[in-house]
Amino acid sequence: MTEPKRKGIYLLPNLLTTAGLFSGFFAVVSSMNGRFEAAAVAIFVAMIFDGLDGRVARITNTQSDFGAEYDSMADMVSFGVAPALVAYNWGLTELGKLGWLAAFIYVAGAALRLARFNTNIAVVDKRFFQGLASPAAAGVTAGLVWVGVEYDVNGSDYGLIVAIVTGLAGLLMVSNFKYNSFKEVNWHGKVPFVALLIIMLVFVVVATEPALVLFVVFALYACAGPINTFRSVDKVTLEHVVGDHEEDDADFADNSKPEDIKDHHN
Template identity: 85%
Template sequence: MTDSKHRGIYLLPNLLTTGGLFSGFFAIVSAMNGRFEAAAVAIFVAMIFDGLDGRVARMTNTQSKFGAEYDSMSDMVSFGVAPALVSYTWGLSELGKLGWLAAFIYVAGAALRLARFNTNIAVVDKRYFQGLASPAAAALTAGLVWVGVEYDINGHDFGPLVALLTGAAGLLMVSNFKYNSFKEIHFHGKVPFVALLVVMLVFVIVATEPSLVLFIAFLLYAIAGPINTFRSVDKVRLEHVVGDTDEHDDADFAKPEEKKDKSSEQ
């Protein structure tokens, strides 16, 4: 007989995941109806839900394999399919094959990124993401659409640029560029009073022009990965950009003083 305590699912974290899934689906429907601003905002709302469900599950000790799988499925819709369709309907549909190929590169990149993340989650450095995280890539593409709507820009007039950014976001997701995960930040610890003032200032800046500020922020974050990678290695190899990596590659990303310490131990 199956133990009753193993039946069922945890409600709260999966409810948050469902909220993210709904936001992604709402973004698709809104884009199909030409409501691009609502579609872009919905993707950012999905990011909030995605950031909450995992943290709530850990705080309440309600992690489960079902929740992890459900979260991946939700992420594929909200940060894989939805941004690609929003981008396609806003600025790529008149490019023909180039348009839908750029959108597909993004979708394929998101799928591969999520699959790689799930299979490597136990062995990767928690401080960094291998490749651009799918929520950040979604924010980059959705942010472009949001800025375009805010400034009355017709996406089809800049179709090649939209295709370039959408395809680049997809490729960055499957790259080996290292992005800071910010997981070393502990929100439950004490911070200086000035930190609260900085947070308030950030909220004020975002509130002034949310679409432009968020787009610039995620654009700089997307660029930071390649820059940090090229600065932290002595000699750039193909494995630093794309392809399989092994445990020896981590030494190439270490800081000079860390490399010296490792060599002295050998």
């Protein structure tokens, strides 16, 4: 007689997801209290936990449907609601309706991005993201706020720029632009010794000006999607930018494995 399967949830990966959720909530509360630097940093901390939970789940063989759903809910808070509210409280309040509309475009884009990814998880090419991933969009938005605070910029004085960046980040999430996921990188292979020196140099550069460097990196990554798409097609059509496109489905088709579901899937 087989022993009945015990009900419950796996602790470690869901604990990391909860930590990411807490970071997103902390970012919202900090922005409400005018602590915008802490709010922006908290969003980047949430990215670290988001990157860890899926990998830990795979390493410990603790993937579950509950974990995947919980991760999506946490991502919606940390990379959907939190960046929009941080940007709104920092530089969009003086714009009135235009300000909260820009923030809402970002939130709606994140929600649609997550829903589309979760429904297409079985057919997407794991080498690419269709549309800007929500953590990357959050990096652009939170990075802008962090840079502004670092250089003593009053967000309200540049509200229109903040609105454009926030709105564009939201639209890029629901676009058809292809973004490299870097999942094909072989992290278990050997690399030349000079590669370690380059990695150390990267850490030094980030440590000198973390706000500026992280914002520039995420901004360049956001721009890479349209560039990759325009370079890969002979004639750009509306379907290459937004909407349903049959050719894109074929381009993104791949034998993605179920274990990829709990891995940076937003």
